[in-house]
Amino acid sequence: MFRHKKFIAKIAAATAIATFGFATYNSVSTQSVQEVQAATSAINTYITNNNIQPVGITNEEGTFTRMFGYRNGIGKPEGVVIHETATPGATARNEATYFNREWMNISTYVHAFVDDKETLNIHNTDYGVWGAGPTANARYIQIELCEVSTTDAFARSVANDAYYTASKLVQYGLPFTPGTTVMSHNDVSKNFGDTDHTDPVGYFSKWGYSMDQFYDLVGTYYNNLKGGTSTGNNGGGTTINGDNKGEGVVQVKNPNGSIVPISVFNDAGQPSNSNRALANNTPWYTDQSRVYNGHTYYRVSTKEWVIDTYATFTAQ
Missing domain, CATH: 2.30.30 (SH3 type barrels.)
Known part of the structure; x- marks a missing residue:
């Protein structure tokens, strides 16, 4: 991979919503993954057997200032593109720091980074980014998966990646359609021809994993979110x-x-x-x-x- 808003207020004194420069805060805790029924890989089985729970999504608005809507308008993405950083050992925080500092030089930016411990969203997903060529940039939310070094860390990182993906589909009322509303960068290259990147296919293969198996995991989280499956204190309707x-x-x-x-x-x-x-x-x-x-x-x-x-x- 690359080195990387109808309601008019009736109160005259009302201050406009602050879209940029806000502090970090975490989303409501994530859903249970105990019912991973489509575990077609050793990694997905490992996630189920070890009751691995995706982490919450941390929102921190980054430095990317090119605010543009998708081809259908602001707040209308068509899905999520999965990337992989190709930087062994670099954490989501490391990558976010790099992108926030260098995006003007590298002409690249994505919405989020995920590793085994953190899911860090650095750009409002109502707006596009520069991560996979003009066609995909005008259509998709884009997330980078960080490279880790152990099986446990890989399982946790793909669980976080899949949960983020599913949550964005649900947030924007999108169906889960593998290869259409969820795509790898490799899919983008094949379908649109704007880039020649193949991630995260190669990295997945190192762990005996594939996009089809990742789709299984996304589908489980998507169905749980749509059905309101929950544990702990998030239920209650x-x-x-x-x-x-x-x-x-x-x-x-x-x-x-x-x-x-x-x-x-x-x-x-x-x-x-x-x-x-x-x-x-x-x-x-x-x-x-x-x-x-x-x-x-x-x-x-x-x-x-x-x-x-x-x-x-x-x-x-």
Whole structure:
């Protein structure tokens, strides 16, 4: 591989959503992987037998300033492209640091990096990046898999990679179609001809792994997310309250930071942190609320919500 937003606020004083330069925060913890039924490889079986759980997705907006929508518009990717870094031993953090420093020189950038310990999203997936040629760049979210040195680390890294991929398909309401909505860089090269890269096929083969087996894993996570499969404290379902609260204002405040995280709900009705945030100590118009797992979420844009932990509601 390469070295590497409808709702108009009714409050005049409302501060615009802060899209860039926000602090790191983690998504809601990930789903269980105990029901990997399509484990057609030793690696997938290892993930199942060892109850390996994908890590949460960490969002840190990076330095890439070329904000462009996909060919169908902002927030309309068509799938996910899987890359591999070809840099043995370099972590997701190492790679993100390199890309953030050098993208203007190497003319390359991706949305996320994943290793066995971390999934690091460094660019808002509503927007494209430069990672696989013009055709794919205008269509796909792109993630880089870091090279590791042990079987356990490889299993954990592909579990993280597959979960990220599945979660993005669900987030954007996309079907899981191997070779179409999920593609390797090798697939991109064959289908579009804009590049000649073959990753991650070669790296996968070193571990006796293949894209078909990776697709099995993505499919399992995708089905679990769509079905709401969960363990721990993420379950409990979602109740849509509609206008029970009526229109009003939420004053948002994060006592432990300079910004207020906002959430999006996937098709299964589960929240996760988005790549955007609200400015601290600001008022926002809301017309709907919904309850999830004992918390009330207030709508502050078409698909974005703020949790009651950071919000005080006043009826209008």
